[in-house]
Amino acid sequence: MHSDFWHDRWAEGRIGFHLPESNPLLKRGWSALNAQGEGRVLVPLCGKTLDMLWLREQGHEVLGVELSELACQAFFDEQEVVVEKRERDGFQVRSVDGLDLYCGDFFALPQHCYDSVAWVYDRAALVAFPPEMRKQYVQSLIEKLPSCVSILLITLEFDELQGPPFSVNEAEVRELYGQRFDIEKLFVEQSEGKGGRLETETMYVLKDRACG
Ligand SMILES: C[S@@+](CC[C@H](N)C(=O)[O-])C[C@H]1O[C@@H](n2cnc3c(N)ncnc32)[C@H](O)[C@@H]1O
Numbered sequence: 001m002h003s004d005f006w007h008d009r010w011a012e013g014r015i016g017f018h019l020p021e022s023n024p025l026l027k028r029g030w031s032a033l034n035a036q037g038e039g040r041v042l043v044p045l046c047g048k049t050l051d052m053l054w055l056r057e058q059g060h061e062v063l064g065v066e067l068s069e070l071a072c073q074a075f076f077d078e079q080e081v082v083v084e085k086r087e088r089d090g091f092q093v094r095s096v097d098g099l100d101l102y103c104g105d106f107f108a109l110p111q112h113c114y115d116s117v118a119w120v121y122d123r124a125a126l127v128a129f130p131p132e133m134r135k136q137y138v139q140s141l142i143e144k145l146p147s148c149v150s151i152l153l154i155t156l157e158f159d160e161l162q163g164p165p166f167s168v169n170e171a172e173v174r175e176l177y178g179q180r181f182d183i184e185k186l187f188v189e190q191s192e193g194k195g196g197r198l199e200t201e202t203m204y205v206l207k208d209r210a211c212g
Pocket of ligand 1: 071128
């Protein structure tokens with residue numbers, strides 16, 4: 001998937017994936033991670049999601065990664081927070097009160113950014129990629145995440161091949177992550193999506209097997 005696709009969507013305001021409040025599923029599912037102690041929450045492909053603020057309110061440090069400069073700036077503008085940006089590792093980085101927003105390509109995120117990550121929150125990141133890129137995305141996470149990381153993952157399933165979002169079923173989640181993570185399905189919700197199609201949203205908790 002070419003980056004222009006996403007830049008165009010942000011420029012044209014075609015961001016139907018963005019929620020006007022923090023995601024109720026996150027609030028329901030986060031406790032399953034038992035997220036305590038030190039460490040950051042990595043929010044890949046974060047857009048301008050308010051979930052990052054909710055995670056900060058829970059006391060976590062947050063690292064968001066987003067391709068679109070428009071989205072990164074809008075996140076702070078909409079909170080009426082004035083923030084300086086600086087260049088680091090080829091990213092435009094904005095930081096405020098325990099929240100770092102890296103603007104650039106997720107695949108270029110340097111290893112040191114992963115070193116203090118303890119949890120990952122993936123809503124609409126895995127499903128934003130076509131099949132081959134999903135493999136690369138998960139491979140990146142598996143190679144770079146430190147041990148003992150847990151992941152809260154939300155997927156979508158529906159009867160259509162075109163995307164994004166792309167339909168991702170449980171078998172694929174197990175195939176992609178099963179080698180390293182124990183996978184528990186937390187809950188499943190069905191709703192009417194785009195064009196009246198039936199969509200199934202599933203939340204999984206992935207726990208690093210090496211952690212015991
Ligand atoms: C479906 S949206 C999800 C946004 C957010 N997670 C949410 O729940 O609102 C996917 C986002 O990923 C961003 N994106 C796509 N490819 C990316 C990449 N390679 N690196 C970083 N961000 C990317 C897009 O600009 C878009 O904002």
